[in-house]
Amino acid sequence: MKILFATNNAHKLAEVQAVLGPAFTLLTPRDCGxxxxxxxxxxxxxxxxxxxxxxxxxxxxxxCFADDTGLEVEALGGAPGVHSARYATDGHDFDANKRLLLENLAGQNNRRARFRTVVSLLLDGKELQFEGIVEGRILEEERGQEGFGYDPLFVPDGCDKTFAEMSADEKNAVSHRGRAIRKLAAYLHSIEK
Structure with a gap:
């Protein structure tokens, strides 16, 4: 089955394709003009x-389906939340976003945070939404080279690695996006013709 996924982000595309598996071919907006x-x-x-x-x-x-993800930091009242990708600037400047997050958490003992992803699927004229959440904490400095966004700062509960220190498979097993996409995949597999 071919389905359009609302991203041109290669990291996100690879993560989602790995979770959905070979039964699905993801198209990007660019693929569709x-x-x-x-x-x-x-x-x-x-x-x-x-x-x-x-x-x-x-x-x-x-x-098609689209997702939106937010990093919700307890000590910041849930910020950056829906503004996570544009926290520091109008563009997707991941380095500036991470710097601003660390500045805003300076001196904070409470480093609790969660990543939350919502996926919206439009299929045969119906809309369904799937949510994935992972609880964790924000470090005081970056660790790891993998992933993107806030991954080098976030350690999920029950883990000793940041998302950026994990392989794609390790991250997909515990991540917010992985959880939401597994719900999406279960639904799509359940209705496969």
């Missing part, structure tokens, strides 16, 4: 995931 930035203007992860999926459906007519 959508070169422009897909809008994310909603105040919630659920709203952004839905907005992105509906935008792609209107542009391509293809069944």
């Amino acid at each position: 959508v070169e422009e930035e897909i809008p994310e203007e909603q105040p919630t992860l659920e709203g952004n995931a839905s907005q992105k999926a509906h935008y792609l459906l209107r542009r391509t007519g293809l069944d």
